[in-house]
Amino acid sequence: MERLTTTYLGLELKNPIIVGSSPLTASLDNLKKCEDAGAGAVVVKSIFEEQIDHDAKLMISESEGYVVHADGQDFLEDASRNYYIDAYLSLVEKATDALDIPVIASVNCRTQGTWLDYVSRFAEVGADALELNYFVLPSDFKRTAEEMETEFIALVETARRRFPLPLSIKMGSQFTALANIVGQLDKIGVDGLVLFNRFYQPNIDIEKIATKASIVLSSPHEYTLPLQWTALLSAYLNCDICASTGIHSGETLIKMLLSGAKAVQVCSAIMKNGHPVITEMLNTLTTWMDRHHAQTFVDFRGKLAHKRTKDPSQWERAQYMKSLNVEF
Numbered sequence: 558m559e560r561l562t563t564t565y566l567g568l569e570l571k572n573p574i575i576v577g578s579s580p581l582t583a584s585l586d587n588l589k590k591c592e593d594a595g596a597g598a599v600v601v602k603s604i605f606e607e608q609i610d611h612d613a614k615l616m617i618s619e620s621e622g623y624v625v626h627a628d629g630q631d632f633l634e635d636a637s638r639n640y641y642i643d644a645y646l647s648l649v650e651k652a653t654d655a656l657d658i659p660v661i662a663s664v665n666c667r668t669q670g671t672w673l674d675y676v677s678r679f680a681e682v683g684a685d686a687l688e689l690n691y692f693v694l695p696s697d698f699k700r701t702a703e704e705m706e707t708e709f710i711a712l713v714e715t716a717r718r719r720f721p722l723p724l725s726i727k728m729g730s731q732f733t734a735l736a737n738i739v740g741q742l743d744k745i746g747v748d749g750l751v752l753f754n755r756f757y758q759p760n761i762d763i764e765k766i767a768t769k770a771s772i773v774l775s776s777p778h779e780y781t782l783p784l785q786w787t788a789l790l791s792a793y794l795n796c797d798i799c800a801s802t803g804i805h806s807g808e809t810l811i812k813m814l815l816s817g818a819k820a821v822q823v824c825s826a827i828m829k830n831g832h833p834v835i836t837e838m839l840n841t842l843t844t845w846m847d848r849h850h851a852q853t854f855v856d857f858r859g860k861l862a863h864k865r866t867k868d869p870s871q872w873e874r875a876q877y878m879k880s881l882n883v884e885f
């Protein structure tokens with residue numbers, strides 16, 4: 558399957574399907590299953606900045622007598638933090654030893670917190686790259702978009718300075734000036750952008766009159782937002798785009814590549830249908846390449862990106878100009 562080789566973040570991938578950060582990549586056994594199923598790379602389940610801080614605080618609150626001493630509090634905070642980080646780094650190290658495909662570590666971060674002090678350790682344990690999953694809910698009435706974006710950019714700048722290997726940013730789509738933010742990230746020198754993360758969203762159970770979780774897995778219809786933005790941005794950036802969310806079929810994979818993605822991330826489709834979906838998607842891709850006389854990816858990747866397509870305005874349409882001629 559050499560014709561499926563692609564590069565992403567400067568890494569050589571035997572094919573463009575990356576298993577995204579999720580329970581599918583949370584243990585060594587699960588990571589191996591992804592490799593055995595034919596994935597081109599894996600992103601390890603994220604370590605959460607909040608989780609580390611929360612656990613440190615919990616440990617401290619349960620040790621009240623001890624933490625009357627400031628030194629005791631420092632010790633417990635460090636011990637707790639190190640416990641989770643060490644466990645995570647050990648998983649990454651074992652995965653890089655055991656797997657032949659690239660292993661990308663992942664941090665879920667919101668602030669320029671202590672996690673940035675240990676960011677270089679991901680490289681030391683052999684991670685091929687680091688993906689930062691960044692999101693802050695913009696629900697604070699007092700905070701402006703500019704403040705929040707400045708903070709985001711500063712965080713990425715620090716991570717870029719401190720992390721010596723390829724760095725990618727997994728982000729949401731909710732920015733007023735998305736192209737501008739992406740352009741700033743590109744200038745900072747990030748190697749890749751994952752467009753887009755799919756966030757947990759609360760829902761309501763009307764019988765219990767209580768909140769509940771929304772459906773956790775994506776549906777196959779959700780791919781059009783990352784498709785549009787991959788097409789709009791890909792050909793104007795130095796960094797790579799990895800499309801994510803709603804990629805459930807080989808057909809959708811092909812659309813992402815045509816719009817300029819270097820690779821895609823898949824989670825829900827595997828969680829719903831099992832690991833064989835990876836091979837099915839790759840088979841659909843090769844059959845399509847045969848049909849269109851494409852020897853390799855390069856023959857068609859980004860052909861329909863905004864910059865290259867004959868009618869770029871198609872990617873800019875946001876309003877429905879004509880009404881459907883259907884009786885409702």
Ligand SMILES: Cc1cc2nc3c(=O)[nH]c(=O)nc-3n(C[C@H](O)[C@H](O)[C@H](O)COP(=O)(O)O)c2cc1C
Nearest residue numbers: 577578579602603690754755775802803823824825
């Ligand atoms: C149960 C579950 C856990 C996830 N955990 C993480 C995580 O730890 N870090 C992360 O960056 N994304 C996480 N994600 C998001 C996925 O990596 C992915 O971006 C999202 O599910 C959209 O892709 P999909 O449509 O292929 O599922 C998780 C998704 C699911 C369903």
